[in-house]
């Protein structure tokens with residue numbers, strides 16, 4: 532059985548004081564982590580505050596990005612080795628904002644996935660098509676190709692433990708959610724592609740999130756779909772009440 536995983540992606544919001552205050556207000560109201568895993572991905576400068584504030588709670592901590600080298604002359608980058616030492620569990624890679632604004636390639640994302648596993652962290656690998664690609668009817672081909680390149684060289688054991696986030700770019704921050712059927716269809720395609728690349732067991736184990744305007748009003752419908760195991764949530768993860776409604780979607 533796959534444990535549902537609801538993750539807030541704070542993007543470039545919050546400072547350490549706001550982070551500590553947020554966690555103080557949610558930490559005793561999170562679901563049992565065997566039922567739903569609650570995660571917050573915060574900017575690197577807030578991770579120390581996030582880890583300290585969430586100690587002893589059911590909250591898992593994620594970084595929003597890291598570099599593919601552990602150390603060296605790479606000014607401005609974040610070390611996956613140090614993320615692990617700090618107590619981070621997950622690291623998001625391949626978000627469309629990083630691909631678009633910071634020119635990250637599929638090859639970079641694959642190197643990051645390997646660096647994350649090398650250091651004992653788990654990746655949340657984002658994929659998703661633009662509106663143009665969807666309108667051309669090429670979304671499945673595009674997303675499957677992103678997944679294939681991101682996973683290149685990873686073992687079935689590694690793939691079983693990671694998280695994939697399907698985030699159609701046209702649904703991010705736009706208020707336009709993919710319909711639950713559209714989201715399910717792509718998550719199913721991703722799972723089938725993993726069965727082909729690896730095997731049925733690996734495909735059954737991998738958790739696949741949907742992201743793009745997920746909010747308390749639509750989380751239940753999305754989570755009811757058989758191939759959707761979680762949500763990666765931007766805007767609606769920034770408010771305490773809204774984050775709590777999301778992670779407690781089971782009631």
Ligand SMILES: O=C(CO)COP(=O)(O)O
Nearest residue numbers: 540703704743744765766
């Ligand atoms: O990009 C996202 C999460 O990574 C989605 O953002 P929104 O939930 O604000 O649409």
